[in-house]
Amino acid sequence: MQIKRKAQAGTMQSSDLMVFLEPADDLSIEIESTVKKQFEHLIRQQIETVLARHQIGSGHIRISDRGALDYAIVARLETGIKRACD
């Protein structure tokens, strides 16, 4: 799939996250998190897995995380992807 338009998903509530997706020529993932020091690598891994599953190789993906668990990250990102792609 390809990111064709700007889309967002999620909330800024505790244990949730917001995902912002935009079309771009290359792939960039930007992570802000209240638990960035401890978990940035795991959040990134999770995002890369979901993107790979949907065969997304380009786009600007920005995450603002407030300590979300894995399944929340997957759910929010998948919703964002569905909104950003056809």
Added chain:
Amino acid sequence: MVVTLFTEKEHQLARALVESHGLRFEQNFDVLLGIFDGNDLIATGARDRNVFKMLCIRSDFQSGSVLGELLTELLNSGAYSGYQSFFIFTRPEHSRSFQQFNFTPLVNHHKVCLLESGNGLKKYLQRHQELVKPGNNGAVVVNCNPFTLGHRYLIEAAAAQVDQLYVFVVREDRSIFPFEVRYRLVREGTADLPNVTILDTSDYAVSNVTFPSYFLKADDDLQSMQMEIDLVLFGKHIAPFFHINKRFIGTEPYCRTTRIYSDTMHRVLASFNIETVQLERKTSKEQAISAFRVREALKKEAFETLTNLVPETTLNFLRSEEGRALRAKLLDYQRRH
């Protein structure tokens, strides 16, 4: 549920809530949001371009999820409008609660803090990484509405005192000459100076974010506070990145706002070991050259006078079709600077 406040009645409720928190209700915003409990407005917050403001939550609702709900919708509306980073001004005691929402403090002032979400400052600096040169560097921040021989003189004199001079052109478009034109004329007018680098200030110097009152001539207290925020941002984040230890400024005979700014500059930048160097203004016919004089002469189409005030590059522009269109705009309304 967060709703958009549209009607005059809803705006009055928001005003009452904002004023009960000791803040000023401002009319200029892109969107004003609120949360109701029955008929009572218990929370409000506004977005003015990329600045969140007037965030107020009635005290008995402050411990819950209300702030998260408001920020979610403010971020959503901002992202849909194309912004990636957002600013918020808040009192020092509230700085921590916004940090819980991934806002990073940029300036901690004893009365007000400026925080940012979205890493805009970091990205701004990264974008200019290749312009960074070692040495004893200097900076000027200019609006150049439009570029005059006075600016040229200031930049030339400043460049002679440092290894590299960074000329920050104010990005904010509140002047007759649009940013694109101001930037281009500065570039063209300094192209022969090898150690001068031109760049834009983005949101990080004398913009709506760091310095709203500059454009409003508001009351002085607010004004000096905003000047300090602007200067701390420069001293703390921008200057060290570019190895800047001198900031140059022209003497200011006309404009009170700009004169107070230069006094504050000496004091604030000294605390970051940055020297403020004041340079005498270049004069023509015993009067300091200013962009204001240029605009007055342009209105009258006094091209003879203009040749004494602006370099050839600017003169050529003023004579061009684009320049003549701006003259018509200039005749339309009167402004400072």
